[in-house]
Amino acid sequence: MRRDVRGRVILITGASRGIGRRVAVRLAQQGAILAVTARSETDLATLTRDLRDIGTEAEAFPGDLTHADDRQRIVAGTLARFGRLDGLINCAGVCSFGEFSTSREEIVRKVLEVNFFAAADMIRLATPHLTRSYETATDGWKPAIVNVASICGRWGIPSLSEHCASKHALVGLTEALRGEFERFGIDVLLVLPGLVRSDDLQKHLLRNEGKIYLNFAGAQPPDEVAAAVVRSLVKNRVEQAVGFVSWWVWFGKRMFPRVVRFFMQRKVWKFARRERAQP
Ligand SMILES: NC(=O)c1ccc[n+]([C@@H]2O[C@H](COP(=O)([O-])OP(=O)(O)OC[C@H]3O[C@@H](n4cnc5c(N)ncnc54)[C@H](OP(=O)(O)O)[C@@H]3O)[C@@H](O)[C@H]2O)c1
DSSP, rough: OOOOOTTEEEEOOOOOOOOHHHHHHHHHHHHHOOOOOOOOHHHHHHHHHHHHHOOOOEEEEOTTTSSHHHHHHHHHHHHHSSSOOOOOOOOOOOEEEOOOOOOHHHHHHHHHIIIIIHHHEEEEHHHHHHHHHHHSSSOOOOEEEEEEOOOOTTOOOOTTTHHHHHHHHHHHHHHHHHHGGGGGEEEEEEEEEEEEEOTTTTGGGGGOOOOOOSSSTTTTTHHHHHHHHHHHHTTTTTTTEOOOOOOHHHHHHHHHHHHHHHHHHHHHHHHHHHHHHOO
């Protein structure tokens, strides 16, 4: 199956920067009509200008996805402006890097609020409109929801515990809805990036106290992940692990989970031993 996104209205969360912004640009280049959202009004204004310059219709709906009113306003605004909704890409996310034993309740809640509850509610709000998109299509169009989770949603990675919990929840929801939404004609797709070199990634971490070495400089370029998100939508890829490391963790978990666990634990032992050796 191949989706032609030309003239289709796609709502993208987390579009102000990073992966979401690049997904918007790529979809605009393919002729999609875009509703974009995030909290930063100025970044969204620049983005919509860029999208219109590419030659497509675009509208920004700034809002905080952790607020129920904002979520409703974003979906209602999209409907009022474009008259329909043909696809939803849940890309907004936050991350916390550090050991769980020294984390705080508000961090756990914040990560779950943005990465899971907000995405889940956006799906709930979008579902009747996506169903209508399927029912009224005369050209075989199948609407889709693309959830940008993380390989942390398939494997618990030390020092990213809150992130892993939120993404596991999103992965579970995605899998359940994939079956449930079949009767509405909506495909529910999953993208699992590894470590991505997004714009000022470290600046936006809720907490940056992890001791395990993460090679941010050598991480995947966000454009590669954006390309995978668009590919997932266009080619209807049910689940896609993006990048070399992500793919190996994904594959390793299925084929030889003990080996992957051994290497992860060895990494933790190494830093714990180093820490103990320091005066
Ligand atoms: N970067 C990585 O290493 C990595 C790895 C695996 C998975 N991912 C996932 O990929 C997705 C995109 O990540 P990214 O690297 O592009 O991150 P990013 O550059 O930090 O972008 C995050 C986006 O989410 C928006 N956002 C955050 N909190 C929000 C809130 N409360 N309400 C509305 N919007 C909010 C931000 O916009 P505002 O700040 O303007 O609101 C921004 O547009 C996330 O779901 C992330 O978990 C990232």
